[in-house]
Amino acid sequence: MTNVVPAKTDAGLVEQVRRLRTEEGLSLTAIAARLGRDKGDLSRLAKEHGIRFDAASTRELTETAIGGARLRRAKMAAEALATAEEALSKVKAASDAAEAKGWAVVFGVMIDKSLVLEGREQADHGAAQNAERVAKMYPDMFEF
Numbered sequence: 286m287t288n289v290v291p292a293k294t295d296a297g298l299v300e301q302v303r304r305l306r307t308e309e310g311l312s313l314t315a316i317a318a319r320l321g322r323d324k325g326d327l328s329r330l331a332k333e334h335g336i337r338f339d340a341a342s343t344r345e346l347t348e349t350a351i352g353g354a355r356l357r358r359a360k361m362a363a364e365a366l367a368t369a370e371e372a373l374s375k376v377k378a379a380s381d382a383a384e385a386k387g388w389a390v391v392f393g394v395m396i397d398k399s400l401v402l403e404g405r406e407q408a409d410h411g412a413a414q415n416a417e418r419v420a421k422m423y424p425d426m427f428e429f
Contacts, residue, residue, distance in 0.1 A: 299334050299336075301320060302320075302327060303334070305319065306331075306337075310347070313331065358403075359402070365402065368391070369391075369399065372391040377423070
């Protein structure tokens with residue numbers, strides 16, 4: 286560790302500290318360890334440049350991370366639903382029962398995953414049940 290107070294004009298270091306705090310949510314101790322810098326020096330630098338390490342800023346970062354995770358789950362749910370729609374069209378166009386069944390399973394799994402990602406269903410059993418629902422919804426689909 287160096288005990289040299291970083292210059293106020295060291296914009297690169299300031300941006301590193303800011304990025305590690307805001308994007309990775311690291312503590313002052315973790316940032317000091319990662320950068321190989323003295324914690325006290327970085328604390329002074331952070332205060333000079335408005336980089337906060339208090340409980341309120343930690344709470345804000347946590348809430349932001351949770352919001353980002355929700356957004357990513359929503360995008361994944363939409364992708365799962367799009368895959369389910371594609372699988373359903375392939376079920377309808379299948380040339381034999383085995384192919385239809387395979388695509389019906391994909392459909393069921395993707396519907397299940399989209400519901401789980403949306404928080405509407407538990408992730409323990411839904412795929413098989415959804416495949417059965419498809420079979421009931423389209424009983425003639427599996428008759429060849």
